[in-house]
Structures are given as structure tokens and as C-alpha cells.
Amino acid sequence: MSKSSNTVWHQATITRSNREQLNRHGSAILWFTGLSGSGKSTLAHAVEDELYRRGCRTTVLDGDNVRHGLCGDLGFSEIDRTENIRRIGQVATLFVDAGVIVLTAFISPFRIDRERVRMMVERAEDFIEIFCDCPLEVCEQRDVKGLYQRARKGEIADFTGISSPYEQPEKPDLVIxxxxxxxxxxxxxxISYLQQRKLIPAL
Amino acid sequence: MSKSSNTVWHQATITRSNREQLNRHGSAILWFTGLSGSGKSTLAHAVEDELYRRGCRTTVLDGDNVRHGLCGDLGFSEIDRTENIRRIGQVATLFVDAGVIVLTAFISPFRIDRERVRMMVERAEDFIEIFCDCPLEVCEQRDVKGLYQRARKGEIADFTGISSPYEQPEKPDLVIxxxxxxxxxxxxxxISYLQQRKLIPAL
Structure with missing residues (x-):
């Protein structure tokens, strides 16, 4: 008989709280939502930049690192968009458990999908909904990727704000x-909000 | 016209290398593979415990935090197992980009699925395949969850080692x-291996 086949292998567990202690800041999801061109991804990266300067552990999830990888099998139909947001929500909760501040930048146009993510987290306050409030006209004027022009021509189906609805958050934690x-x-x-919430220490 | 509609919002980027500097260790996937009961999850958690003591940023992905969440829509058919490992691989690469040492504990019986994960990472050496080498008899004798007994009775289909193959790694980075x-x-x-590889500093 093998030497350790009867040995009990004790299961160690490093908790979220352990990790937050090591990091000296709390973890949470900063969920940026808004129209295409409203500045979600740019703002998320800029906030991450500032958090990095302050020694915080962070990550950004956005179309660039999720749409071709984890969600590479999904399209833009309503059902696929829902599954897209569900997976992103699940991954975000894994990062929260790992003690990381995770900043997500997806249009996430449907209220119910965002609410489902809020239901996934351990504590409701782990999900911080940040509405990037930018008028459609401004987004369309910027049109950095030329997507609005193509949507207006009918070249892109189900384009949020043009041919598919954007459901504004009813009670976002923050409106920018x-x-x-x-x-x-x-x-x-x-950053001020995160300090107020005591997720990160004041400088 | 809005004040900043013509302002260029510069996109900041915190890189993996920035994060590794902040953490003072490298990031990688420690991919534990082996039969049910071979000790993958227990070993992964115990290694994480030791890494935490050394101030490293880590996370463990295993059935407990993935099977009901991110992969809650998947079963145990060959096609679903492949999709399961694909998603886990994608999430693991997101953690690696975030500067985290990610320890995964899944049977992952098929060589091709593990090789696909190796192809996902930025550098091949980011994927460290650790074979938990434990004879089937020992796993079956331990049978912590009573799964082998149920599999032998035919109550569980496609059970690795009994009614479904386990493809041993051909060139694992580490055999334990x-x-x-x-x-x-x-x-x-x-831990010695990670020090040798200079992923973590020597004590």
C-alpha cells in the first residue's frame, strides 16, 4: 500500500480577505456602461493607470481582451450578448475573489444583464455600476471607429443607440x-468615489 | 458643440510587465493535471498558501469556482469538456496578463485541450504543465468523493480512468x-521549480 494513501491532505484556503490585506485595498467590480464612443474603455484604462500609481492591483476587461478570446464563439444577437455579459460577470467575480479591482468596459445595454451580474457577486456593493453619460450626438460625432456611420448605412445590425436600445441605469452608483x-x-x-467607499486608501 | 467632443482621450495602458514589477514576481499558469483524486486541487491550494506567505499574488481555478459559474452551462461530454478547458484557459491568460500566478486544478484528460491552452499564452513558458502522478489504484482507494465507486457501478458516464481515457502528458514541465x-x-x-525558473524570488 502506498505510504500516503491514508494521509489526509488538508485543504488550505487563502481567502479574499487575506488577499485584500496583502494588497492593502479592497476588491470590487467597476462596471462601466454606456453607448459606443461614450469613453468607457478609455476611462477604465485611465482609472487603472491612476490606481496602478497608487499600488493597487487591477485589471481591465474590455472588447480587446474578451471578444476574441473567452467570448470568441459569440456574436451580437440578443442571446449572445446576454451570454457575453454573463461570462464577463463570472470572470469579474473570480478577479474580485482574487483581491483585484476589475474594471469592465462593455456597452452592456440591457438592464437585466447588468442586474444579473450584480446578483453574482458575494455582496451587492462589490458591483459598482458606473454610467458613462454621453449624448448619442456626441458619440456619433466622435465616431472613432466609424461604426455609427456604418450603422446608419445599415451595414451593422442591432447597433446600440441606432437600431438596438440602450437601457440607461436606473440607479447607477456613479454617473460620469x-x-x-x-x-x-x-x-x-x-477615484474620489473609491476613496469615499474606503476601497482604496486616501493619499 | 460639446466642449470635449474634439478632445483626444489618450488611452493609458498598464502592461503585464508593469504589474510584475509592482508584484515583484512573474506571472504564469500552473496547470495541474491528473486523475480524479490525484491531489490536484489540494496541491494547488497548498502551493498557493506557500506563495501567499511569500507575498505573491495568486488565484486557484478549480471545479468549485468554475463549474457552477463560468462553465455552469456545460456538461461532461467530450465537446463540453473541451469548451470547459478552453474557457478556463482563456480566463487563466487574463489572470497572467494581470500579473497573477494562476493555479488551475482540472482533470483535463485530453492532451489536445491542454496543448490548446499552451497556444493561448503570450509565451509558451507561461504555461507550466504539472502532472500529478498518482496510480489509478491509489486514487480509487482514496475515493474521497465516492465517485470511483459510483463510476464502477455505471452510475457516472465518461468517468476518467474508468470509462473515459486519461492522456498522460508527454513532456510535462514537472511531474509530482x-x-x-x-x-x-x-x-x-x-516552489523549488518556480524559484529555478525565477518566477518567484528565493527566500
Whole structure:
């Protein structure tokens, strides 16, 4: 008989709280939602940049690192969009358990999909919904990727704001006026909020 | 016209290398593979425990936190197992990009599925395949969850080692004799390897 076949192998468990202690900050999901071109991804990366300077552990999930990988098998139909947001929500909760502040930047147009993510987290306050409030006209004027022009021509189906609805958050934790403010002002508002919530220490 | 509609919002980027500097260790996937009962999950958690003591940022992905969440829609057919491992691989690469040492504990019986994960990572050496080498007899004798008994009775279909194949790694980065060694000895072997590879500093 093998030497250790009767040995009990004790299961060690490092908890989220252990990790938060090591990191010296809390973990949470910062869920940026808004129209295409409203500045979600840029703002998420800029907030991450500031958090990095402060020694925080972070990650950004956005179309660039999720759409071709984890969700590479999904399209843009309503059912696929729902599954897309579900998977992102699940991955975000894994990062929260790992003690990481995870910033997600997806249009996530449907209220029910965002609410489902809020239901996934351990504590409701782990999910911080940040509405990037930018008028459709401004997004369309920016049109960085030329997507609005193509959507107006009918070349893209189900385009949020044009041919598919965007359901604004009813009670977002934070509204950032990304349509009229400079980026640095937007970043400051998010950072102040995180300090108020005591997720990160004041400088 | 809105004030900042013509302002270019510069996209900040915190890189994996930035994060590794902040953490003072490298990131990688430690992919534990082996039969049910071979000690993958226990070993992964015990290695994480030791890494935590050393101030490393880690996370464990195993059935407990993935099977009901991210992969809750998948069963145990060959096609679903392949999709399961694909998603886990994608999530693991997101953690690696975030500077985290991610320890995965899944039977992952098919060589091709594990090789696909190796192809997902930025550098082949980011994927460290650790074979938990434990004879089927020992796993079956332990039978912590009573699964082997149920599989032998035919109550579980496609059970690895009984009614479904386990394809042993051909060139694993590390082979740990989890069938005959104490847990602490197994942990030491993994930690030594990570030091040799300079992923973590020597104490």
C-alpha cells in the first residue's frame, strides 16, 4: 500500500480577505456602461493607470481582451450578448475573489444583464455600476471607429443607440459626464468615489 | 458643440510587465493535471498558501469556482469538456496578463485541450504543465468523493480512468509523485521549480 494513501491532505484556503490585506485595498467590480464612443474603455484604462500609481492591483476587461478570446464563439444577437455579459460577470467575480479591482468596459445595454451580474457577486456593493453619460450626438460625432456611420448605412445590425436600445441605469452608483468633461476630471470623480467607499486608501 | 467632443482621450495602458514589477514576481499558469483524486486541487491550494506567505499574488481555478459559474452551462461530454478547458484557459491568460500566478486544478484528460491552452499564452513558458502522478489504484482507494465507486457501478458516464481515457502528458514541465509523497514534499518541489525558473524570488 502506498505510504500516503491514508494521509489526509488538508485543504488550505487563502481567502479574499487575506488577499485584500496583502494588497492593502479592497476588491470590487467597476462596471462601466454606456453607448459606443461614450469613453468607457478609455476611462477604465485611465482609472487603472491612476490606481496602478497608487499600488493597487487591477485589471481591465474590455472588447480587446474578451471578444476574441473567452467570448470568441459569440456574436451580437440578443442571446449572445446576454451570454457575453454573463461570462464577463463570472470572470469579474473570480478577479474580485482574487483581491483585484476589475474594471469592465462593455456597452452592456440591457438592464437585466447588468442586474444579473450584480446578483453574482458575494455582496451587492462589490458591483459598482458606473454610467458613462454621453449624448448619442456626441458619440456619433466622435465616431472613432466609424461604426455609427456604418450603422446608419445599415451595414451593422442591432447597433446600440441606432437600431438596438440602450437601457440607461436606473440607479447607477456613479454617473460620469463623459460627454462634456475632460478625461482627468472623470478619473478624479471615480477615484474620489473609491476613496469615499474606503476601497482604496486616501493619499 | 460639446466642449470635449474634439478632445483626444489618450488611452493609458498598464502592461503585464508593469504589474510584475509592482508584484515583484512573474506571472504564469500552473496547470495541474491528473486523475480524479490525484491531489490536484489540494496541491494547488497548498502551493498557493506557500506563495501567499511569500507575498505573491495568486488565484486557484478549480471545479468549485468554475463549474457552477463560468462553465455552469456545460456538461461532461467530450465537446463540453473541451469548451470547459478552453474557457478556463482563456480566463487563466487574463489572470497572467494581470500579473497573477494562476493555479488551475482540472482533470483535463485530453492532451489536445491542454496543448490548446499552451497556444493561448503570450509565451509558451507561461504555461507550466504539472502532472500529478498518482496510480489509478491509489486514487480509487482514496475515493474521497465516492465517485470511483459510483463510476464502477455505471452510475457516472465518461468517468476518467474508468470509462473515459486519461492522456498522460508527454513532456510535462514537472511531474509530482502525489501518490506516494507527503503534501509538504510535493509543495516544496513546485516552489523549488518556480524559484529555478525565477518566477518567484528565493527566500
Amino acid at each position: 459626464d463623459t460627454g462634456h468633461q475632460e478625461l482627468s476630471a472623470c478619473v478624479s470623480e471615480v | 509523485d502525489t501518490g506516494h509523497q507527503e503534501l509538504s514534499a510535493c509543495v516544496s518541489e513546485v
